[in-house]
Amino acid sequence: MIQVEKLTKYYGEYAAIEDVSFAVEKGEIVGFLGPNAAGKTTTMRILTGFLQPTSGKARVAGYDVVTQSLDARRRTGYLPENVPLYDDMTPRHYLRFAARINGVEGRQVNKRVEEVMEATGVTDHADVLISKLSKGYRQRVGIAQALIHNPDVLVLDEPTVGLDPNQIQEIRQLIKGLAGDHTIILSTHILREVEMLCERVVIIREGHVAAMDTPENLARSRAGAQQVKLVVRGPEREVQAKLAALPGVLRVQTAHSADGVVELEVEGEQKRDVRETLAAAVVSNGWGLQHLSEARVDLERIFREITLEEKGVAA
Numbered sequence: 001m002i003q004v005e006k007l008t009k010y011y012g013e014y015a016a017i018e019d020v021s022f023a024v025e026k027g028e029i030v031g032f033l034g035p036n037a038a039g040k041t042t043t044m045r046i047l048t049g050f051l052q053p054t055s056g057k058a059r060v061a062g063y064d065v066v067t068q069s070l071d072a073r074r075r076t077g078y079l080p081e082n083v084p085l086y087d088d089m090t091p092r093h094y095l096r097f098a099a100r101i102n103g104v105e106g107r108q109v110n111k112r113v114e115e116v117m118e119a120t121g122v123t124d125h126a127d128v129l130i131s132k133l134s135k136g137y138r139q140r141v142g143i144a145q146a147l148i149h150n151p152d153v154l155v156l157d158e159p160t161v162g163l164d165p166n167q168i169q170e171i172r173q174l175i176k177g178l179a180g181d182h183t184i185i186l187s188t189h190i191l192r193e194v195e196m197l198c199e200r201v202v203i204i205r206e207g208h209v210a211a212m213d214t215p216e217n218l219a220r221s222r223a224g225a226q227q228v229k230l231v232v233r234g235p236e237r238e239v240q241a242k243l244a245a246l247p248g249v250l251r252v253q254t255a256h257s258a259d260g261v262v263e264l265e266v267e268g269e270q271k272r273d274v275r276e277t278l279a280a281a282v283v284s285n286g287w288g289l290q291h292l293s294e295a296r297v298d299l300e301r302i303f304r305e306i307t308l309e310e311k312g313v314a315a
């Protein structure tokens with residue numbers, strides 16, 4: 001649904017993005033992750049026809065964003081970084097206006113406006129001046145405006161920035177509900193957001209794609225080892241020594257030990273799941289297995305590693 005090929009944008013001598021390539025399949029939600037100035041907004045503005053690329057190509061819903069800009073834009077909804085709302089309009093009036101400029105057929109306008117207000121939870125503030133709305137409601141109106149012409153593709157530039165935790169939760173639910181019917185690319189700095197919402201992540205750094213995968217695969221392929229947490233009732237030294245000698249186990253460390261119960265952190269070889277080996281060893285030694293789990297994917301660390309790596313050694 002979205003194809004980006006070697007997209008490059010220069011501002012004067014400065015390359016804001018260079019050779020950026022990725023694709024988003026129909027119905028997918030993809031997170032566009034990167035530090036400040038990485039080039040997220042630049043890429044999104046090109047995708048939505050607001051900016052011309054210096055070179056490279058992008059297609060949205062099969063249409064080239066430069067040579068078939070109008071067709072591409074008809075199928076794209078865009079929530080910009082700073083939503084240009086009209087303060088002296090109400091959401092209802094503003095959305096009617098947005099419907100008309102986005103080519104919604106005259107007779108459909110009112111119906112469509114009511115639908116998107118319902119979908120974004122704006123209906124109860126439909127007739128309040130936009131200048132009097134909270135940031136969260138303004139953001140909802142921004143998303144409603146992006147949805148007004150029922151586009152195939154949604155481009156959301158930091159949709160939850162500046163919202164309080166409750167509003168963030170609500171907007172995330174809203175976006176999640178839109179996936180499937182719509183293909184979504186959203187930019188964010190929030191790792192949790194990507195984990196919660198996105199099937200795949202494109203990590204961009206200094207204008208280049210540094211990594212692209214599911215959050216789980218990214219973590220697994222870069223962690224270098226499997227991390228397992230284990231709680232065993234048994235003699236600490238013996239437990240530690242025997243587990244450390246198992247095939248595939250790289251390292252065993254005691255995190256805590258009291259009353260004959262040992263809490264251990266085990267590192268296993270990459271691409272080898274050592275959980276069953278550990279469980280079998282504990283049981284066959286006659287110890288008690290109280291807990292065994294794989295440590296949670298630390299996407300935060302992966303993100304720091306990828307974005308702080310030296311330029312040129314992209315994964």
Ligand SMILES: Nc1ncnc2c1ncn2[C@@H]1O[C@H](COP(=O)(O)OP(=O)(O)OP(=O)(O)O)[C@@H](O)[C@H]1O
Pocket residue numbers: 011016034035036037038039040041042043081
């Ligand atoms: N109109 C412009 N003229 C010159 N440079 C620009 C312009 N717009 C953006 N840039 C530069 O291009 C680079 C990428 O900016 P962009 O806004 O795409 O980053 P971003 O990833 O969206 O960052 P943020 O997370 O802060 O929103 C930055 O170094 C920025 O200063």
Ligand SMILES: [Mg+2]
Pocket residue numbers: 040041042081157
């Ligand atoms: Mg930006």
